[in-house]
Amino acid sequence: MKGPIVFMFPGQGSQRLGMGKDLFESFAYIRQNFFEAADDLLGYKLSELCFSGDEQQLKSTQYAQPAIYMVSMALHALFEEYEIGCSAVIGHSLGEFSAVAAAKGFTFLEGLQIVAERGRLMQQAQQTHSGSMAAIMGLEVMELEEICKTYREEGVITIANYNGPSQLVISGEDHLVEKAMLEAAAAGAERVVKLPVSGAFHSQLIANIIPSLKKKIEGIQLQELQVPIVSNVNIDFVTDQKQVSQVLLDQAIAPVKWEHVVRKVMRDIQVDEFVEIGPGRVLSGLVRQLDTSAKVVNIDSLKKFEAWQKN
Template identity: 45%
Template sequence: MDKRVFLFPGQGSQYVGMGADLARNYPSARNVFDEADRVLGFPLSQLCFEGPSGQLSRTKYTQPAVLTTSIAVLEVLKEKGIACHAVAGHSLGEYSALVAAGVLSFTDALKIVQRRAELMDDAMPPGQGGMVAVLGLDREKVEEVCRVASAKGIVQPANYNAPGQVVISGTREGLAEAAGLARQAGARRVIPLPVSGPFHSSLMQKVGEALKEYIKNFNFKEPDIPLVMNVTGDYVSDPERIQDYLIEQVSSPVCWEQAMNKLSSDGFIHFTEVGPGQVLSGLVKRIIPNCKVSQVGDQASLEKMLAQDGRTV
């Protein structure tokens, strides 16, 4: 049997309507949304199911919404007998992975993510910083572009997503300079991302410091299955180290390509994206062309994946 990895998406994968059909069809999914509404003190489920899109796209709402939807999907997969043998999550998705691995309860993860989202949402005035995807340049060239552009403002690699796809993060001035240099260096595309701040850069260090004070109040356990984390792109099992990396992650690059290659080198060949969107499915196909990829985020994709596995709905 193929060793399956569950991958959990981060901010940017959200959409109005996510989780709605699974919550209608499966009490296990509905229970996750009900718990989120209770813990957060507002109807997150309604925001996920009905919008409005503008509110759902605000960091302070997006992050708990994506986490909750991902865990609702996870509960349905458990109900269907679909197990995983390792986990990884992209940025925010790392908290979903921690729940799947038994490191955190869903309730505790949600409380931490709510605080994380509020801190990140307030970290910088709107329009002063952001993120840009650079396509078609290797990581060394992007790093060089950032070094040169830093003369005009802070700008750093933020996500090493896949070969030829690196996201950079920084101030408005640093990003503008880096975008121009990247085009001159031969980038195929340079795409500003719809995010509210310069995430995974040194500009988020104060967020990490505040999150550290909050996160120490929670009980972290050793993972039940292998967990690969963003900061190192490698396995982590020590609960204290896990906490440290969650704090570092806020202001450090996401080493996604390295993480996927690590799992592949250890014999993991089947990757299932659990939650809204298909961003990670596309990335892992680029990183490991011969792997098996599936995605489950709604009723239709669940039925498709179960059929591929020879199971019934």
């Protein structure tokens, strides 16, 4: 008998060609209720893009976000089919929308409407307010915060992701990100890597998307969550629909405090296992870095789900 489980859902960057195809081919109800339903709602073949489309197109924000959400929820349907629940849900950026859907805050298709609009707006923001992001590894948070503070009078530069004690991501205007990267390397960062995105997500550079995103979120009748989400915005257990609606809006420009979320869950729930549901295994790796004794599994295929069930 498994103890308390926490479901984790990945964000943008976890997409890959072929994701979800095994579910599409194996289960008629998943094919109809997720892949075909998404294609119908969006008016284009998102499923084909996931299975055999152009890799560069799949990487673009406008398509990557609904694609990851769709596949994550199709995988989650396996857990529902076998009545496997959880004690809480968490998600990394985009993954919070999957988490809310898993907790029954809105239906799959309602969430898809929001996610598709979020991806479109962010793609548009990239084109109108270009910026960039970079991963900074092996540097203390305080040191990186001081570096960002140094350049803040010149424009927008901030820590966008707190993934671990020394695994951070900065976001902001191109020239300031470049300056911060050089200074971080000079300060002793083990690795400094420009991320393959053309936008400054989780920063004020994309604040112009908020009014349209708010309108989209408010157009959906959110329900009280059946299990709590620990949001990256307030690092607290939330079930109230108004609070959920607000954090889903705020998190677009707020930093992703993943380390804080995971530590909160570890502290307040006697978690038996963290289960990452969706393409990729980034979150599983981050949890293991925070606690090497944590029991973690990533489920990104039918084969992995079946293997996990047997354990």
